[in-house]
Amino acid sequence: MKIKNVLSIVLLLCISLFATEKQKLVFAVNPYKTTPELQMIHAELIDYLEKALDSEIIFVVSKDYNHLITLIEQGSVDIASISPKLFATLRLQEPMIPYLASIKFADERGTARSSYHSLIITLKDSSIQTFADLKGKSFGFTDVDSTSGYLYPQFMMRQNGIDPAKELGKIYMLKKHPKIIQALFEKSIDAGAVYDGIYRALPKTDQEKIRILSTSEEIPYDAMIASKQMDKAFRTKIRALLLAFHSKHGRIAGFENKSLALYDRLLDLE
Amino acid sequence: MKLYNKILFLTIMQLAAILLFGIYQIQSLYLTQKTAFDQKSLIQSEMIQKRFEEKLESLQKTAQILINSQEVITGIISNDTDMLYNWSKLFLSSSIDKIHFIDLDGTIISRGELEFRFADDVSKRFYVQQALQNDTFLGIDLVDGEECLVYAKRVKQYGQKPIGIISIALIIDDALLASMVQGTTMSIAYHSEHQTLSTTKEQKLTNASSLHVMLQAGSIKEASFNIGLTSAEELSALKEARTNFFVGIGFALIILVLALHFTLLKHLREYKALAQVLIDFYEDRLDIKEVIATIKQVTKERTTPEVKKIAEALFNMSQKVADTQNALELLSSTDQLTNLSNRRKLEECLEQKLKESERGSFFSIVMIDIDRFKTINDTYGHEIGDHVLIHTARLMRESIRTSDILGRWGGEEFLLILPQTSLEGALVMAEQMRSTIHHFTFEHYPQRVTMSLGVSIHHVGDTPNSILRRADNALYRAKNSGRNRVEHED
Numbered sequence: 001m002k003i004k005n006v007l008s009i010v011l012l013l014c015i016s017l018f019a020t021e022k023q024k025l026v027f028a029v030n031p032y033k034t035t036p037e038l039q040m041i042h043a044e045l046i047d048y049l050e051k052a053l054d055s056e057i058i059f060v061v062s063k064d065y066n067h068l069i070t071l072i073e074q075g076s077v078d079i080a081s082i083s084p085k086l087f088a089t090l091r092l093q094e095p096m097i098p099y100l101a102s103i104k105f106a107d108e109r110g111t112a113r114s115s116y117h118s119l120i121i122t123l124k125d126s127s128i129q130t131f132a133d134l135k136g137k138s139f140g141f142t143d144v145d146s147t148s149g150y151l152y153p154q155f156m157m158r159q160n161g162i163d164p165a166k167e168l169g170k171i172y173m174l175k176k177h178p179k180i181i182q183a184l185f186e187k188s189i190d191a192g193a194v195y196d197g198i199y200r201a202l203p204k205t206d207q208e209k210i211r212i213l214s215t216s217e218e219i220p221y222d223a224m225i226a227s228k229q230m231d232k233a234f235r236t237k238i239r240a241l242l243l244a245f246h247s248k249h250g251r252i253a254g255f256e257n258k259s260l261a262l263y264d265r266l267l268d269l270e
Numbered sequence: 271m272k273l274y275n276k277i278l279f280l281t282i283m284q285l286a287a288i289l290l291f292g293i294y295q296i297q298s299l300y301l302t303q304k305t306a307f308d309q310k311s312l313i314q315s316e317m318i319q320k321r322f323e324e325k326l327e328s329l330q331k332t333a334q335i336l337i338n339s340q341e342v343i344t345g346i347i348s349n350d351t352d353m354l355y356n357w358s359k360l361f362l363s364s365s366i367d368k369i370h371f372i373d374l375d376g377t378i379i380s381r382g383e384l385e386f387r388f389a390d391d392v393s394k395r396f397y398v399q400q401a402l403q404n405d406t407f408l409g410i411d412l413v414d415g416e417e418c419l420v421y422a423k424r425v426k427q428y429g430q431k432p433i434g435i436i437s438i439a440l441i442i443d444d445a446l447l448a449s450m451v452q453g454t455t456m457s458i459a460y461h462s463e464h465q466t467l468s469t470t471k472e473q474k475l476t477n478a479s480s481l482h483v484m485l486q487a488g489s490i491k492e493a494s495f496n497i498g499l500t501s502a503e504e505l506s507a508l509k510e511a512r513t514n515f516f517v518g519i520g521f522a523l524i525i526l527v528l529a530l531h532f533t534l535l536k537h538l539r540e541y542k543a544l545a546q547v548l549i550d551f552y553e554d555r556l557d558i559k560e561v562i563a564t565i566k567q568v569t570k571e572r573t574t575p576e577v578k579k580i581a582e583a584l585f586n587m588s589q590k591v592a593d594t595q596n597a598l599e600l601l602s603s604t605d606q607l608t609n610l611s612n613r614r615k616l617e618e619c620l621e622q623k624l625k626e627s628e629r630g631s632f633f634s635i636v637m638i639d640i641d642r643f644k645t646i647n648d649t650y651g652h653e654i655g656d657h658v659l660i661h662t663a664r665l666m667r668e669s670i671r672t673s674d675i676l677g678r679w680g681g682e683e684f685l686l687i688l689p690q691t692s693l694e695g696a697l698v699m700a701e702q703m704r705s706t707i708h709h710f711t712f713e714h715y716p717q718r719v720t721m722s723l724g725v726s727i728h729h730v731g732d733t734p735n736s737i738l739r740r741a742d743n744a745l746y747r748a749k750n751s752g753r754n755r756v757e758h759e760d
Binding site: 138140170171172173174175176179182183185186188189 | 348349350351352353373377379385386387388389390
């Protein structure tokens with residue numbers, strides 16, 4: 001009897017210990033900035049979700065973009081913030097991947113946007129007035145994986161009768177959008193492609209020096225997705241929480257529901 | 271050799287020996303230092319040479335590292351300016367100022383030192399052409415308008431297909447030159463057709479030599495590095511010390527010799543003065559009285575105690591010599607019986623008076639003879655004879671003037687020399703003398719003593735014999751005229 005009682009007490013204590021341990025959720029993001037920067041950007045959101053869900057959120061930065069897909073496919077992450085192009089690619093492989101919401105980023109002026117545009121720009125004093133004038137001219141793209149810095153500009157050029165691979169002059173890969181602006185001002189390139197946020201962030205005097213040759217269609221920002229293993233009700237709860245999230249000072253200003261067609265279209269750009 | 275010369279010579283010899291030893295020592299030190307200095311300069315030159323070679327090696331190694339990076343290869347192929355910039359900026363250092371990636375057209379894809387400046391054409395640059403044609407270039411050329419040490423190498427994909435060029439450059443500026451000679455006492459100068467740089471403000475380097483640069487001929491003409499001493503300060507200091515020592519010790523030698531010369535002169539002058547007195551005395555330039563007077567003068571002067579003592583000793587000795595001399599003179603010129611001058615003395619005096627007469631003085635002489643003295647001797651004996659002679663002489667001496675000279679001419683004969691005395695004066699004197707003796711009563715001789723006297727006056731052109739002969743003649747006449755009388759002959 002005594003042994004039974006003791007065992008009962010031990011069992012009850014174990015149950016109570018497990019009962020007090022919080023639920024853990026893994027939140028992964030693309031490495032588009034340094035880990036400390038990403039932690040700072042997502043700090044308010046994570047705090048908000050932890051309190052709302054009464055869960056501990058483990059923040060993970062993937063090694064690279066493809067690594068994030070691997071993590072999602074493995075089910076190692078519960079929720080993830082994924083770049084638009086990557087989301088479109090993932091949807092090809094996993095059409096039923098649960099979409100939660102699209103991130104609204106606040107720009108330098110505090111304006112919250114859930115989408116952006118790609119701009120093909122040149123200097124106002126340049127001879128380039130039309131797409132045709134780009135022939136033989138040096139051009140600065142950011143990265144081959146960049147939607148606004150590479151894919152959309154190439155798409156726009158093709159649509160306007162320019163084969164970027166053959167008809168442009170020297171092509172340079174500058175990785176970062178601000179670098180396109182700087183290289184343009186240095187006259188290292190004749191024209192380049194950037195996302196509109198960079199242009200908007202420029203001082204008025206610098207904006208006046210730039211001629212926008214073309215503006216792309218709307219490009220949605222990163223999508224928040226959930227793991228397929230996640231309980232549907234819990235997913236719904238998280239989606240509602242995300243859509244209800246509003247930040248006045250954070251980089252992530254909130255979330256919005258976007259048409260998935262906007263993401264799927266990105267695959268047609270190549 | 272004089273004492274002065276001896277002391278001076280010995281001192282100069284010693285000082286010269288010290289000087290020569292000092293010169294030898296400092297010269298040895300100088301040569302040792304110079305050898306060490308030259309050795310140090312050589313080591314430093316080699317060190318600078320090594321540093322230069324390290325700079326070149328650094329350029330080549332960096333290029334090799336970057337060329338071996340697959341990402342760099344990919345970056346060049348895809349004109350990935352950003353990636354190439356990120357790679358190259360990692361290698362920028364004090365030894366590498368510029369890293370450029372250039373495509374086969376000679377267009378810059380990326381600059382490590384300027385993130386946003388690329389896409390310019392450098393195909394006309396010598397180093398680019400050399401790298402494109404000959405695979406590598408290591409030399410001096412203008413890179414972005416600055417003279418640089420450049421290493422340019424063709425980049426190949428899979429080690430075969432040329433895809434572009436990498437150029438690693440180090441700007442030739444004051445900082446580079448300073449880093450080459452840092453921690454050394456050397457200076458380096460770079461000269462080319464465009465510029466001249468130097469780590470020193472000196473126009474010319476001391477012991478300059480060219481840096482051995484294994485560089486290809488570039489587009490920059492007359493480019494050369496020269497290393498040398500900024501200034502041979504250490505050696506100059508040593509040279510200066512040597513010169514100062516020589517001058518100093520030479521000066522000290524002169525001062526010492528002069529000081530010694532004057533000290534010796536000062537001290538030896540007193541000894542010399544005393545010695546000179548003795549020499550003069552020995553060589554008859556001074557008589558003993560003058561010697562005494564001179565020494566007395568010396569003792570009165572401000573002299574050293576030693577000299578004073580010597581002078582006093584000499585003075586006492588001279589006094590003794592003078593006394594002895596006086597005694598001897600007296601002895602040699604005095605008749606011992608009568609204490610009157612003897613014949614020798616009288617002859618001297620006569621000679622003296624005759625000499626004086628040549629200068630206008632005059633004198634008279636009186637030849638005196640005691641009458642019948644032989645009879646006194648024969649009758650009363652020699653003692654009484656001597657007694658008569660002694661007292662007669664005394665009485666005569668008492669009756670003459672101080673300037674008069676009375677002496678015993680021989681036997682009972684006397685001669686009286688009367689300076690500045692005319693014949694009349696002489697006759698008066700002679701008569702007084704005769705009368706005195708004639709009326710004198712001798713203690714041991716009961717008879718009267720008489721004298722016959724012959725007076726003669728000096729004539730111009732007289733000789734001792736001539737004047738004596740006249741006095742003798744007068745005396746002879748006095749004897750012949752009855753004795754106890756005075757006669758004269760002009």
